[in-house]
Amino acid sequence: MRWLFLSFALITTSACGKGDKPPPPTTGSKNAKPESGPSNPGTGGEAAGNPDELAKAMFRETCAICHGVGGKGDxxxxxxxxxxxxxxxxxxxxASVTDEQIKTIIMEGGQAAGKSATMPAMKSQLQGKPEVLDGLVRLIRGFGPKK
Ligand code: HEC
Incomplete structure (x- = not known):
């Protein structure tokens, strides 16, 4: 036991010999975001996740803060x-909205549909991803009463 302890102590002390080589400064581009353009053609295939999964992830990350994870508006x-x-x-x-109305509100925002402007337009996030938009509509419909 003693030996083990000793050799550990030796290893650790020699491993961090101080003085000669200060570690590189840690200030840096930790917060730098990689540029991610809107140009994702969506032709990546199934590996990128199916539209319903993408829609679910988007709802969780982008919409739930206002709409609630369960879509109850909480x-x-x-x-x-x-x-x-x-x-x-x-x-x-x-029953009061059509799929088209839902899509318009998601894409153009509340104001465009005569509703509150606090509902932001999601056009830039959904540009070129009609399948994710469809997924969002299915998701929102899915919160409703089961038929
Ligand atoms: C900043 C808060 C906020 C975020 C984020 C947000 N919404 Fe909204 N949304 C609202 C508000 C507030 C309304 C209600 C507007 C009204 O009734 O005038 C609304 C309304 C809607 C409607 C229309 C419902 C109706 O009253 O007919 C849909 C559909 C919708 N949001 C979908 C989404 C989706 C999908 C996302 C994410 C991609 C999202 N919203 C993100 C605040 C938000």
Whole structure:
């Protein structure tokens, strides 16, 4: 036991001999974001994830803060919003909108559809990804009453 301990101590002390070589400075481009252009043609195939998975991920990351993970309009930010996001599980709301209206609001934002401008336009994120937009519509429809 003692030997083990000793050799450990030896190894560790010699491994970090101080003085001669200071570690490289750690200030740097940790926060630098790689440029990710909107040009993702979406032809990457299945490896990139299927549209429903991509839509789910986007909803979780981008929409849930307002709309809530379950689509009930109870995201963290919702309390401060006026008007508040709709409860997608409400059958009356589900019946009141068409898929086209949902798409327009997602792409163009609330204002374009005569609704609150706090609903941001998602055009830039969804440019060239109609399959993800369709996935979002399916997701939102999925929050509604099961048929
Ligand atoms: C900053 C908060 C916020 C974010 C982020 C947000 N929304 Fe919204 N959204 C709203 C608000 C507020 C409304 C309600 C607007 C109104 O009723 O005037 C709304 C309305 C909508 C509607 C129309 C519902 C209706 O009343 O007919 C859809 C569809 C929608 N959002 C989808 C999305 C999707 C999909 C995302 C993510 C890609 C998203 N929203 C991100 C705040 C947000």
């Amino acid at each position: 995201g963290q930010m919702a309390a401060n919003l006026n008007p508040k996001p709709r409860d997608y599980t409400d059958p009356a709301w589900q």
